[in-house]
């Protein structure tokens with residue numbers, strides 16, 4: 001009788017250990033899963049970003065920056081959103097020549113930044129187009145953008161609104 005009691009006790013201890021290890025395993029799994037969902041595009045840095053100041057009634061504007069992918073895998077920027085207080089929509093654009101005419105086109109497949117590479121979004125090339133501006137873009141204010149990458153990585157950036165330096169510099173000549 002005593003030996004039976006002893007073995008039941010051992011069984012309980014053993015099953016308790018199994019449950020403990022299962023619990024540890026499942027919480028570790030949940031933790032890893034959670035981290036994947038809040039993944040920030042931390043390998044991506046934004047250099048020299050700004051949005052170009054417009055006149056107050058302007059309905060479209062543009063934002064420029066350079067993306068530097070410091071990670072070891074290529075990343076694709078697939079979309080951009082803009083705070084609703086600023087504009088109704090943001091699109092990834094590129095500039096193409098149609099004969100002698102410069103035209104802008106939406107890049108619906110996004111832009112891939114290779115591992116270790118930099119891609120410039122600049123006047124006359126790729127840029128972020130802001131559509132449906134509420135009050136234009138006032139010099140000295142800020143624009144908040146969310147850059148969305150493949151694998152649900154996101155990067156929030158705050159850009160200053162500035163006069164186009166390249167253009168005003170060019171006007172001096």
Ligand SMILES: [Cu+2]
Pocket residue numbers: 093094104105127128129
């Ligand atoms: Cu554009």
